[in-house]
Amino acid sequence: MNKKPGIVEIRNLCKAYQRGNQLITVLQEIDLDIDEGEFLALMGPSGSGKTTLLNLIAGIDKADSGSIRIGGIEITALAETELAAWRANNVGFIFQFYNLIPVLTAFENVELPLLLTGLSKGERRTHVETALRVVNLADRMDHSPGELSGGQQQRVAIARAIVTDPTILVADEPTGDLDRDSANDVLELMERLVHELGKTIIMVTHDPRAANKAHQIKHLDKGVLNAHPQADF
Amino acid sequence: MHILKLIFKNSFRHKLRTFLTILGVTVAILAFGLLRTVVSAWYAGVEASSATRLVTRNSVSLVFPLPLSYKEKIRQIEGVKGVSYGTWFGGIYIDEKNFFANYSMEPRTYLAMYPEIIIQEDQWNVFLRDRKGAAAGKKLAERYGWKIGDVITLKGTIFPGNWDFVLDAIYKGRDDTVDETAFFFHWDYLNETLKKAGRGWTDKVGWFLIEIEDPDIAAEVSLRIDKNFKNSLAETLTETEKAFQLSFISMTEAIVIAIRLVSFVIIFIIMAVVANTMAMTARERIGEYAIFKTLGFGSFHIAGLILGESLFVTMMGATLGILLTFPAAAIFGKELSQYFPIFNVARETIVLDIIAALVVAFVAALFPAWRAIHIRIADGLRRVG
Ligand SMILES: Nc1ncnc2c1ncn2[C@@H]1O[C@H](COP(=O)(O)OP(=O)(O)OP(=O)(O)O)[C@@H](O)[C@H]1O
Ligand SMILES: [Mg+2]
Numbered sequence: 001m002n003k004k005p006g007i008v009e010i011r012n013l014c015k016a017y018q019r020g021n022q023l024i025t026v027l028q029e030i031d032l033d034i035d036e037g038e039f040l041a042l043m044g045p046s047g048s049g050k051t052t053l054l055n056l057i058a059g060i061d062k063a064d065s066g067s068i069r070i071g072g073i074e075i076t077a078l079a080e081t082e083l084a085a086w087r088a089n090n091v092g093f094i095f096q097f098y099n100l101i102p103v104l105t106a107f108e109n110v111e112l113p114l115l116l117t118g119l120s121k122g123e124r125r126t127h128v129e130t131a132l133r134v135v136n137l138a139d140r141m142d143h144s145p146g147e148l149s150g151g152q153q154q155r156v157a158i159a160r161a162i163v164t165d166p167t168i169l170v171a172d173e174p175t176g177d178l179d180r181d182s183a184n185d186v187l188e189l190m191e192r193l194v195h196e197l198g199k200t201i202i203m204v205t206h207d208p209r210a211a212n213k214a215h216q217i218k219h220l221d222k223g224v225l226n227a228h229p230q231a232d233f
Numbered sequence: 234m235h236i237l238k239l240i241f242k243n244s245f246r247h248k249l250r251t252f253l254t255i256l257g258v259t260v261a262i263l264a265f266g267l268l269r270t271v272v273s274a275w276y277a278g279v280e281a282s283s284a285t286r287l288v289t290r291n292s293v294s295l296v297f298p299l300p301l302s303y304k305e306k307i308r309q310i311e312g313v314k315g316v317s318y319g320t321w322f323g324g325i326y327i328d329e330k331n332f333f334a335n336y337s338m339e340p341r342t343y344l345a346m347y348p349e350i351i352i353q354e355d356q357w358n359v360f361l362r363d364r365k366g367a368a369a370g371k372k373l374a375e376r377y378g379w380k381i382g383d384v385i386t387l388k389g390t391i392f393p394g395n396w397d398f399v400l401d402a403i404y405k406g407r408d409d410t411v412d413e414t415a416f417f418f419h420w421d422y423l424n425e426t427l428k429k430a431g432r433g434w435t436d437k438v439g440w441f442l443i444e445i446e447d448p449d450i451a452a453e454v455s456l457r458i459d460k461n462f463k464n465s466l467a468e469t470l471t472e473t474e475k476a477f478q479l480s481f482i483s484m485t486e487a488i489v490i491a492i493r494l495v496s497f498v499i500i501f502i503i504m505a506v507v508a509n510t511m512a513m514t515a516r517e518r519i520g521e522y523a524i525f526k527t528l529g530f531g532s533f534h535i536a537g538l539i540l541g542e543s544l545f546v547t548m549m550g551a552t553l554g555i556l557l558t559f560p561a562a563a564i565f566g567k568e569l570s571q572y573f574p575i576f577n578v579a580r581e582t583i584v585l586d587i588i589a590a591l592v593v594a595f596v597a598a599l600f601p602a603w604r605a606i607h608i609r610i611a612d613g614l615r616r617v618g
Contacts, residue, residue: 051611052611055610055611058527060526060527060610060611060614061609061610061611081531084526084529084530084531085529087527087528087529088528088529089529093527093528095614099520099524099614101239101521101524102246103239103242103243103246104239104242112525112528113528113529116528116529116530
């Protein structure tokens with residue numbers, strides 16, 4: 001793979017939450033670089049700040065200080081509406097609980113992010129069908145999420161994440177709710193996205209087998225990032 | 234896939250809840266529409282009155298008469314175009330509960346001032362020549378199954394005895410604001426009968442009906458008439474037909490106000506019901522709204538989804554309610570035609586229905602939309618698991 005360096009550059013990132021009159025530091029001076037086409041796994045004990053870090057990278061939460069540059073854009077400097085537009089174009093989301101809209105079909109769920117683009121109906125259809133073919137669910141596009149298995153729903157969610165061809169994909173415990181076989185399918189799919197389509201993936205996981213598919217594993221413990229586990233689980 | 238389709242599908246996720254909310258709105262709009270119709274029925278006489286007609290009555294009270302001799306004096310007053318007169322009869326048909334307006338008047342001059350009352354020419358001619366002739370409104374005739382030529386007996390209350398009349402004419406209103414439940418007959422017949430019996434009230438009338446040339450001079454002409462009879466045996470009070478009609482209503486104005494108030498209370502209650510439904514709905518979907526926001530959808534879209542659903546549910550109910558108002562008002566009008574001769578669903582009532590429904594939909598969506606927009610995405614997403 002021909003890797004271009006530095007698609008994600010994080011410097012001195014800090015985040016704390018106020019709980020009552022107590023300030024809880026969640027992330028302390030995080031530095032992180034991720035190359036284009038890289039598959040990074042973030043591990044760490046519960047409450048260590050993994051989801052918080054992922055949310056910051058994905059632009060759905062605000063940092064207290066520090067900088068996050070993604071594809072050359074300093075996203076900490078963006079206003080709310082600019083950030084929303086940036087997310088729509090640059091980030092694909094995969095969640096533990098799939099987070100599909102239950103009243104919409106697989107096709108419509110995948111089409112959702114495209115509604116914010118200027119694409120015509122026909123163009124949207126082509127994109128959605130392509131994405132569903134990548135996740136091997138082209139034959140299920142008229143099914144609603146309730147009619148699909150967990151693994152299938154997660155693959156629809158992946159199709160939704162890649163349909164806009166985003167700069168980065170973020171996944172928060174994507175296999176956390178799946179059985180072993182379905183989890184394998186999803187992980188294989190993510191590997192293919194990296195190897196065949198050159199996608200950049202940042203994945204939070206508790207599952208060592210999932211983490212082993214990644215190029216790189218980072219450990220987060222009490223808000224500090226390490227290359228090796230401290231006293232991980 | 235369109236936002237509209239999503240709104241539609243969202244609306245029916247909780248079928249029972251949506252159905253009950255729509256039913257609530259339907260009943261509320263129906264009740265609101267009927268109450269507003271009662272209020273406008275109350276004012277129907279006022280609405281139908283003409284600005285070029287004045288009514289002169291005894292200044293003490295309507296129960297005291299005026300001498301017929303005033304007629305010529307009034308006619309000579311500047312601005313007066315025509316004068317007629319009538320006397321309230323207040324007779325009872327078979328039973329006291331069969332109430333309808335019945336009075337005597339001078340038909341030629343009286344009806345000349347009421348172009349909105351339409352009588353077929355042949356019936357009119359018979360009525361004019363028949364001393365004991367009477368005319369009844371179409372609705373009244375239908376109510377009691379009267380036909381032309383029937384003898385109708387009224388029991389006098391003010392003027393005792395049984396009075397027989399021959400139904401010579403059935404009148405129609407020019408439009409649906411005209412009362413078609415009145416009954417009138419020749420004043421001459423009343424007067425002659427009273428004379429023969431040697432009773433009071435002879436050559437006296439209950440009121441004069443006056444036509445003026447121009448509605449703008451109503452106040453001046455009224456003053457002139459009343460001044461003319463100042464310090465006479467029977468002083469007069471002249472007012473527009475509208476004010477005259479209103480003086481009947483003012484007695485019951487408190488009831489009208491109460492009905493108006495209740496109609497708005499109903500809207501307020503249904504607002505609370507729809508707001509509750511929307512709050513529950515939006516609370517359940519906080520996670521979904523967070524996903525929409527994550528994907529880049531803005532506040533505008535989120536508000537649109539919630540308001541759209543609120544509008545959809547409310548408007549479904551309102552449409553049903555409005556559609557049901559017409560048959561319901563027809564049934565009501567028929568049952569209550571004794572009390573409300575005119576019982577039509579006014580266009581303003583429908584407009585008010587729609588405005589009320591829109592206000593309900595907006596207010597109900599306001600708080601849930603505000604919450605959904607302002608919740609942090611990260612917090613919203615945590616609600617999904
Ligand atoms: N909105 C919030 N208000 C206050 N504290 C919060 C909030 N969100 C997260 N936290 C706290 O921040 C810390 C890190 O949370 P985070 O969800 O990032 O952990 P995590 O590593 O993803 O855990 P898990 O493996 O259980 O998902 C936790 O202590 C959590 O309680
Ligand atoms: Mg987490």
